Amino acid sequence: MSELREIFRAIFRRHVAGVSVITFTLEGELGGLTATSVISVAAAPPTIAFAVSRHSGAGQAIKRVERVVVNFLDDGQSELAGRFASRGTPRFDVDSYHLTDAGLPVLQAASGWLAARIVARHEVADSFLVVAEVEKIWVDEDAEVRPLVYLDRHYRELAPITKET
Amino acid sequence: MSELREIFRAIFRRHVAGVSVITFTLEGELGGLTATSVISVAAAPPTIAFAVSRHSGAGQAIKRVERVVVNFLDDGQSELAGRFASRGTPRFDVDSYHLTDAGLPVLQAASGWLAARIVARHEVADSFLVVAEVEKIWVDEDAEVRPLVYLDRHYRELAPITKET
Numbered sequence: 001m002s003e004l005r006e007i008f009r010a011i012f013r014r015h016v017a018g019v020s021v022i023t024f025t026l027e028g029e030l031g032g033l034t035a036t037s038v039i040s041v042a043a044a045p046p047t048i049a050f051a052v053s054r055h056s057g058a059g060q061a062i063k064r065v066e067r068v069v070v071n072f073l074d075d076g077q078s079e080l081a082g083r084f085a086s087r088g089t090p091r092f093d094v095d096s097y098h099l100t101d102a103g104l105p106v107l108q109a110a111s112g113w114l115a116a117r118i119v120a121r122h123e124v125a126d127s128f129l130v131v132a133e134v135e136k137i138w139v140d141e142d143a144e145v146r147p148l149v150y151l152d153r154h155y156r157e158l159a160p161i162t163k164e165t
Numbered sequence: 166m167s168e169l170r171e172i173f174r175a176i177f178r179r180h181v182a183g184v185s186v187i188t189f190t191l192e193g194e195l196g197g198l199t200a201t202s203v204i205s206v207a208a209a210p211p212t213i214a215f216a217v218s219r220h221s222g223a224g225q226a227i228k229r230v231e232r233v234v235v236n237f238l239d240d241g242q243s244e245l246a247g248r249f250a251s252r253g254t255p256r257f258d259v260d261s262y263h264l265t266d267a268g269l270p271v272l273q274a275a276s277g278w279l280a281a282r283i284v285a286r287h288e289v290a291d292s293f294l295v296v297a298e299v300e301k302i303w304v305d306e307d308a309e310v311r312p313l314v315y316l317d318r319h320y321r322e323l324a325p326i327t328k329e330t
Contacts, residue, residue, distance in 0.1 A: 004211060005208055005210075008208060014276075015203070017204075039214075042292040045169075047292075122285065124212050125212055129214055131294065134173055149181050158181070
């Protein structure tokens, strides 16, 4: 069983993922976590899912908030990803975010973000599999498509396109 | 609403994803689909999730199968990804797969795969959000870590690591 778990971790270390910072407001306090598990589940209505440990501080907060923002990170924003992945560090600099009408923090650095209402929190072992319906969305369509990539415990960049497939 | 959907699609086109082929056996027939939504949800027990359209052929099959295999694709396997993403093409060449003890097809080309038992199919709009618990797993730990990457409708490669983060 423990070998199964080890290989499971190894296989996902080798699986590439996009990086986002999930932010929220709980009782007037801003919070957030770095996530590599955000997926699109359905387009109509636009719905996402992500996983979070139930026993982490972020997981405990996600249990109680109604809405989250997913801030998509670009190339060159690994410092920001690292900041929201560590415990106890100051996370929101005064000039680094703005609030939506609903009072949700949006990171200024994000070239795209979505605000979503949590519609389900499925308990899966020690995690929540959170499902959320998108209410508000923005993308800087002029920005170059250069997402931050996470693989094997490193943030990575993409090679230039060399061939159409 | 339609603008919300358009931006939603645009934002996920710009979000990078790893690529896998999900395979299964239904009534003696082999089937499969290319997926960019496979995530790790929990490690103990190892549990994954992925999304599939409920109205696709694959979605209809996933509704009925008990188990699936997730075959993780590497760099250079975009042809394989394309084959399982299109309709009606022959998908399983005789030499391209083997069967697990449970009769599930594993792609020979995969440098890692896991076989998982479906434990939940959550209906989310037009999709299933499928949750599955890993029963069997294998990874070629000697293989170079060079996963296939999907972004903005293209398969892509990663740039070499230039900097530790």
